[in-house]
Amino acid sequence: MKINGMDSRDILSGLVVNLYKKAINPSFEFPLAIRLIDTPDLAKAIFLAPDTFVKNYFFLESLSKGRFSANGEDWKRRAAITQPFYSQATTVLDEQALEAIYAKHIQLYLHSSQPKLSETFINAALEAISRMFGLSNNIAWPAELVSRARAALVDQQAIAWLGSSPKLAEQSQRELRLIFAEFSSLWQADPELMQLLDQFNARAQGLADFSAAGELLQSLFAATETAASGMLWAIECMTRYATLPAIMHPELHPAEIGFFLDEVLRIFTPVPYVSRVCTKASVINGQAFAENEAIIISIVGVHSDPKHWHEPLLFKPKREEFVNASYARHAYIPFLSGPRACAGMKLARQEVKCGMQALLKVFAVQACVEPRGLDYGLASRPSVQLERYLTPRLEVSV
Numbered sequence: 001m002k003i004n005g006m007d008s009r010d011i012l013s014g015l016v017v018n019l020y021k022k023a024i025n026p027s028f029e030f031p032l033a034i035r036l037i038d039t040p041d042l043a044k045a046i047f048l049a050p051d052t053f054v055k056n057y058f059f060l061e062s063l064s065k066g067r068f069s070a071n072g073e074d075w076k077r078r079a080a081i082t083q084p085f086y087s088q089a090t091t092v093l094d095e096q097a098l099e100a101i102y103a104k105h106i107q108l109y110l111h112s113s114q115p116k117l118s119e120t121f122i123n124a125a126l127e128a129i130s131r132m133f134g135l136s137n138n139i140a141w142p143a144e145l146v147s148r149a150r151a152a153l154v155d156q157q158a159i160a161w162l163g164s165s166p167k168l169a170e171q172s173q174r175e176l177r178l179i180f181a182e183f184s185s186l187w188q189a190d191p192e193l194m195q196l197l198d199q200f201n202a203r204a205q206g207l208a209d210f211s212a213a214g215e216l217l218q219s220l221f222a223a224t225e226t227a228a229s230g231m232l233w234a235i236e237c238m239t240r241y242a243t244l245p246a247i248m249h250p251e252l253h254p255a256e257i258g259f260f261l262d263e264v265l266r267i268f269t270p271v272p273y274v275s276r277v278c279t280k281a282s283v284i285n286g287q288a289f290a291e292n293e294a295i296i297i298s299i300v301g302v303h304s305d306p307k308h309w310h311e312p313l314l315f316k317p318k319r320e321e322f323v324n325a326s327y328a329r330h331a332y333i334p335f336l337s338g339p340r341a342c343a344g345m346k347l348a349r350q351e352v353k354c355g356m357q358a359l360l361k362v363f364a365v366q367a368c369v370e371p372r373g374l375d376y377g378l379a380s381r382p383s384v385q386l387e388r389y390l391t392p393r394l395e396v397s398v
Helices: 008-024 040-047 072-087 095-110 117-132 143-162 166-187 191-203 212-240 254-267 345-362
Strands: 035-037 053-055 273-278 282-284 287-289 294-298 363-365 374-376 380-382 390-392
Touching: 008 143, 008 273, 008 294, 008 374, 035 040, 040 282, 040 294, 072 191, 072 212, 095 117, 095 345, 117 143, 117 212, 117 345, 143 166, 143 212, 166 191, 166 212, 191 212, 212 254, 212 345, 212 363, 212 380, 254 345, 345 363
Parallel strands: 035 294
Antiparallel strands: 053 273, 273 294, 282 287, 363 390, 374 380
């Protein structure tokens, strides 16, 4: 969708690029109608006050309501519905099980006639969350329908930033209503999944405006988009260090992969910014916020703060702060922090680690010297076509 003559995706990607430029050069100025927060201490204080600084993810609620966009008592009630599944996720899916899931999908990618890395990792993450919810079959998640939903949600985000004509806004909302109906229809054909949604409904008794399908939709987008983003950025970073044996060896020690992944998520966090609205006039860490004031918190900026990171703009595969566990926890928040931190953060991080291990057993990663770029929709992704930099290892049968 074109908004004010610009493509929606370009609008959002441009915003994230500007956040990186700001991290590199604090004096860099770019058009932004709301206040930018990019220091760890202030971001921490805001995240610890979720009733004062509430989420304003109205673009997401154009598709469905759920725990990831809800606030206050509504969030607490919704969180209680799915939290038991997230709390036991890494018990239901230990590292061996996760690596087996990713190994299976990487083999499918290897033998595909038209392989796409992003779809491979989305499908692997989908299988992981399907198992987390106790399902024996994967939840229906057709690539074409997901792509339509992603594009329409990106339109809604861009509209939220720049505004648009009522006609364009309604066009996007109508598309999302159709998409929601298509997902609901697909899922009704799966008796086991319908039993899960019945569980959601039973736990939501008395909760106004609740849709079990809507709750599940938010969970699936949150789980699949961020896990795929983490995997894609991990590969992109490996292409920049393709001659470094300590990174590329297929039998790499899990701790080495962990340090490398920490650095990937520090610089290329899947969610590079979040937005909040202040519900009442407040003073936080000496800064005054007005009632109904909207803010944007740059996770990119928090992760690049020179007071907390030595040479923060350099990618270090074995960054000293991670090796020595000496970093300030509130300066490293790839899954946010406070009471509203990502429900599936432990599973998501473990997925990317296990996915990397599975990938390195099948592929060697070749060096890339293309200019680095990013594409932002629901999560940040590298713009480089990574498929061309993966080569099957000689011992792998193709």
